[in-house]
Amino acid sequence: INHVVHNGGLYKRPFNEAFEETPMLVAVLTYVGYGVLTLFGYLRDFMRQWKIEKCQNATEREEQKDFVPLYQDFENFYNRNLYMRIRDSWNRPICSVPGAKVDMMERVSHDYNWTFTYTGRVLKGIINMGSYNYLGFAQKEGTCQEAAAKVLSQYGAGVCSTRQEIGNLDKHEELEKLVARFLGVESAMAYGMGFATNSMNIPALVGKGCLILSDELNHASLVLGARLSGATIRIFKHNNMQSLEKLLKDAIVHGQPRTRRPWKKILILVEGIYSMEGSIVRLPEVIALKKKYKSYLYLDEAHSIGALGPSGRGVVEYFGLNPEDVDVMMGTFTKSFGAAGGYIGGKKELIDYLRTYSHSAVYATSMSPPVVEQIITSMKCIMGEDGTTVGKARVQQLAENTRYFRRRLKEMGFIIYGNEDSPVVPLMLYMPAKIGAFGREMLKRNIGVVVVGFPATPIIESRARFCLSAAHTKEMLDTALKEINEVGDLLQLKYSRHRLVPLLDRPFDETTYEETED
Amino acid sequence: MDVKSMKYYVYWLYCQFELITCSYLMEPWEKLLFYTFNITVLVMLLYTAYIFVHVHVSTAFHFFLHLFGNQHENAVSIVK
Numbered sequence: 001i002n003h004v005v006h007n008g009g010l011y012k013r014p015f016n017e018a019f020e021e022t023p024m025l026v027a028v029l030t031y032v033g034y035g036v037l038t039l040f041g042y043l044r045d046f047m048r049q050w051k052i053e054k055c056q057n058a059t060e061r062e063e064q065k066d067f068v069p070l071y072q073d074f075e076n077f078y079n080r081n082l083y084m085r086i087r088d089s090w091n092r093p094i095c096s097v098p099g100a101k102v103d104m105m106e107r108v109s110h111d112y113n114w115t116f117t118y119t120g121r122v123l124k125g126i127i128n129m130g131s132y133n134y135l136g137f138a139q140k141e142g143t144c145q146e147a148a149a150k151v152l153s154q155y156g157a158g159v160c161s162t163r164q165e166i167g168n169l170d171k172h173e174e175l176e177k178l179v180a181r182f183l184g185v186e187s188a189m190a191y192g193m194g195f196a197t198n199s200m201n202i203p204a205l206v207g208k209g210c211l212i213l214s215d216e217l218n219h220a221s222l223v224l225g226a227r228l229s230g231a232t233i234r235i236f237k238h239n240n241m242q243s244l245e246k247l248l249k250d251a252i253v254h255g256q257p258r259t260r261r262p263w264k265k266i267l268i269l270v271e272g273i274y275s276m277e278g279s280i281v282r283l284p285e286v287i288a289l290k291k292k293y294k295s296y297l298y299l300d301e302a303h304s305i306g307a308l309g310p311s312g313r314g315v316v317e318y319f320g321l322n323p324e325d326v327d328v329m330m331g332t333f334t335k336s337f338g339a340a341g342g343y344i345g346g347k348k349e350l351i352d353y354l355r356t357y358s359h360s361a362v363y364a365t366s367m368s369p370p371v372v373e374q375i376i377t378s379m380k381c382i383m384g385e386d387g388t389t390v391g392k393a394r395v396q397q398l399a400e401n402t403r404y405f406r407r408r409l410k411e412m413g414f415i416i417y418g419n420e421d422s423p424v425v426p427l428m429l430y431m432p433a434k435i436g437a438f439g440r441e442m443l444k445r446n447i448g449v450v451v452v453g454f455p456a457t458p459i460i461e462s463r464a465r466f467c468l469s470a471a472h473t474k475e476m477l478d479t480a481l482k483e484i485n486e487v488g489d490l491l492q493l494k495y496s497r498h499r500l501v502p503l504l505d506r507p508f509d510e511t512t513y514e515e516t517e518d
Numbered sequence: 519m520d521v522k523s524m525k526y527y528v529y530w531l532y533c534q535f536e537l538i539t540c541s542y543l544m545e546p547w548e549k550l551l552f553y554t555f556n557i558t559v560l561v562m563l564l565y566t567a568y569i570f571v572h573v574h575v576s577t578a579f580h581f582f583l584h585l586f587g588n589q590h591e592n593a594v595s596i597v598k
Contacts, residue, residue, distance in 0.1 A: 033540040040548055085543040112545055433540040492534055 010284035012320050016420040017239075017279055022430065022460065023495055030430045030460045034082075037432060041081030056114045057084075078454065082432060087113040089439030089451050095122060097140045098131040100471035102448060123446070127476050129466045130450035134307040134423055135394045136471030137338030137378045143386065144338065144377040148370040155369035163355075167366035175372050179343050182313065182379055183331075184323040187352070188345035190375075191360045192367045194302060194332035195221040197342030200360035202298070203229040204353075205328065206267050209256065213247050213295075214269040215239070217277060222269050222300060231267075232257070238277070241285045244268070248293040266295035272304030272315035272331075276457055276465070278418020278426050280304070283315055287325045298328040306336025307423050312382045312395040318421070336382075339374040341367050394470040398423055401468045401477060408481050413494035417463070425466040426452075427484075427493070434491050435462050441490065445483040 047053040057080050060070055071080075088109060096103040104123045107116040137144060151171070161167030172190060179188040191197045202225030206212060210231040214222060216238040226233050234251075236243040248266070255262050268290060270281045281299075290297045301314045309317030314331070316323050323329065329345040344354060355361055382391035402423045409416050415428040429435055432453065439451045453462035472480075488494050536542040541549050 029538050033538055036552070037540050037543070040544065040552075431538060431540075433537040433542040436543055437537060490530075490533070491537060 010288060015280075015282070017418065019277070019279075019417050020415045020496060020498065022428075023497065026430050026495055027460055030432070033431050033433060034459070037082055037085075041077060044081060045077070056111075075455065083453075084113050086432070086436030086439070086453075088116070089436060092443075092448070098128055098133060098138050099140075100128060100133075100136065100469055100473070100476060101125045102128040102131070104443075104448065123443075126443070126446050126448045127472075127480055128448050128469075129480060130448055131469070132303070132335040132467055133338065133469045133471060134303075134336045134398055134467070135312070135338075135378070135382065135391075136469050137336070137374075137381075138471075139338070143381070144374050147377045148374045151373035152370040157368055157370065159366045159368060161366065162363060163361045163366045169366070169369060169372070171369050171372045171376070172366060175367075175376055176343075178376055178379055180345060182383060183329055183345045184313070184316075185329060185345040185347070187348045187350075188343050189351050189354055189358075189361070190333075190341055190343045190367060190372075192341050192364055193360075194334050194340070194342035196360050196364060197330060197332070197344060198222050198300065199225040199228060200364070201330075201344055201354060201358050202226055202267075202269075204358045205229075205298075206231045206265055209263070210265040210267065211251050211263045212267050212269060213244060213251075215271065215274075215281075217274050218269055218271060219275070219300065219302070222271070226269065238274070239279055239282055241282055241289065244286070245289055248289060248295065252293055266293070267298055268295055269298050270300070272299060272301040272308070273419075273422050273424060275303050275424050276426065276452065276463075278416075278422045278424040278465075280308070280315060280318070280419040280422055283319050283321060287321060291325075296327040297325075298330065299326045301329065301331040302342075303335055303422075303424060305331040306382060306395075307398060308421065310395070311392065312336070333371075333375045337375050337378045339371045339378070341371065341375070398468065398470040401470065401472055401474075404474070405466070405468055405477055405481070409484070410496070412481075412485055412488060413496045414484075414488060415496045423468040425468065426463040427466065428495065429462050429464055429493060430460055430495070432462065434493065435464075437491055438464055438487060438493070441487045442483065445487070447480055447483050 044053065048055040058071065060067065070076075088107075093105045093107070094102050095105055104126055106119045106121040106123050108119055109116050131138065139145060155169065155171070159167045159169065163172070175190050176188050179190060180186060191200075198219070198221035202212075202222070206229045208230045210229075212226045212229070212231045212233045213236055214226055214233060216235055234247050236247050251263055251266055254260065268286060270283075270286060273280055283299075286297060289295075299315070304318070305314040306312045308315050311317065314329075316326060316329070327346060328350065330342065331345075332342045333339045334341070344351065377386070380386045381388070382395065384391055399421070402421060402425075406416060406420060406425060409425065409427065417426045417428065418424065429438055429451065435451045435453050439449060442449045449464050449466065451462070451464045453459075457463060468477075533542075539552070541552055544552060
């Protein structure tokens with residue numbers, strides 16, 4: 001169902017998100033496939049148990065066979081019997097900078113993916129559709145690299161301390177001021193690891209007696225942080241504002257479960273772009289709800305910072321909202337800035353509190369100086385402060401690439417999830433054999449893709465996830481699209497029943513509602 | 519030329535069967551086992567169909583022939 005929502009003037013631009021339903025026949029056939037693999041899994045487990053076949057996976061020792069079994073749950077069964085068969089699509093070793101084209105080491109397996117050997121050959125020039133390189137800053141030459149090299153020769157690579165002790169460099173202070181200016185908030189703090197930013201700071205913000213309302217499809221770091229904090233967690237349906245409002249109403253009306261006291265804090269955890277779905281959060285509605293019910297908002301812009309918005313300032317700018325409405329703006333430097341680490345931005349009191357009470361600030365080593373310099377240079381480039389228009393050109397190139405790629409894939413007849421403007425493009429595969437086949441066929445045609453299955457996605461909804469980049473030229477995208485078309489015909493992946501009318505490249509204005517013909 | 523495209527089409531259909539039933543991922547001995555099982559079941563089904571359906575169809579055919587034959591005789595006698 002296509003949602004084109006004009007919600008009482010909250011949205012200044014059309015919000016196009018579509019999650020086409022799984023066709024019934026495809027779902028049935030997927031279950032058939034999984035059924036066959038499960039039967040063969042049981043057969044292989046039986047043979048391994050009775051020593052007919054050599055057991056190559058981890059098992060308990062002979063002395064521990066009478067203990068509570070460790071490897072009998074579904075996850076381990078799946079790992080042994082299904083994941084091992086298609087394992088060669090993951091953990092592929094790359095040996096160059098992950099830009100628009102990447103070099104990969106070729107490897108073969110002679111015992112059906114239990115062990116790999118390197119042939120010694122390097123596959124050069126594989127088009128990289130899997131790296132989170134949204135603005136193309138993963139480069140080995142250019143201003144960013146030169147600045148980072150200079151700082152490396154000045155400061156060295158290691159810091160050897162935490163931020164609170166003696167690891168607070170002047171580079172970190174410069175970075176934090178720059179990040180605060182970039183986001184439009186009062187103050188910001190940077191950490192060495194994006195995952196740790198979420199999981200270590202949410203426990204510092206909420207505790208027992210607080211309520212966390214988190215989206216169904218939040219990232220593992222947010223879930224871990226929420227669970228570590230000890231607060232009560234309630235889940236609302238993915239991007240569903242009615243579900244969120246119902247939960248908020250219940251929370252305010254009924255209070256804490258047993259004592260009926262009011263909640264100390266209500267924190268809403270959402271992400272800017274959800275990386276498995278490619279959907280964008282309905283931020284205007286979330287902010288309206290937050291203000292109405294007086295709760296706090298924690299926005300994780302891991303994928304959307306630098307990738308959305310006319311000047312790359314993220315999902316807040318994309319919707320034209322005020323950054324001061326979001327209480328805690330979190331993001332990572334891994335995706336659009338070509339570095340590593342995360343940041344939290346917000347009011348000065350909040351950040352000063354986090355400097356003292358966050359686990360990450362107290363115990364984690366601070367960021368490495370060349371990485372800090374890479375972020376500073378790339379952020380200045382995006383803002384245009386280095387005197388060139390390279391940053392702005394990249395942001396626009398990414399937006400164009402996104403629109404073009406998504407439109408072409410939809411025209412070909414694939415099922416694509418997510419919002420029209422998100423640079424993360426999930427293409428549905430559904431069947432387990434097609435996961436392995438897609439990864440292998442695309443590598444044969446010199447294109448590197450990331451395929452995702454259970455447990456990162458629901459078991460029948462496996463997908464191939466493309467991450468577009470400003471470094472991809474139109475020729476690269478055309479090559480990739482041609483190969484995807486071929487592989488789609490070969491593996492019969494064109495499940496979509498909505499045939500999209502080919503756009504005549506007119507701007508998408510308020511008067512176009514239906515673009516599909518059934 | 520049509521034979522070639524026909525052969526390619528049949529090969530493509532076989533590839534789809536392999537992908538859907540996940541025999542694409544199986545080791546050769548597993549594939550042998552799976553195909554043997556499938557072909558055995560298919561042959562048995564066809565044999566059962568041939569034996570029973572043939573008997574039922576011929577019985578039904580004779581029944582209806584007898585019915586219509588009688589009717590024809592009756593109709594003819596009335597008209598006369």
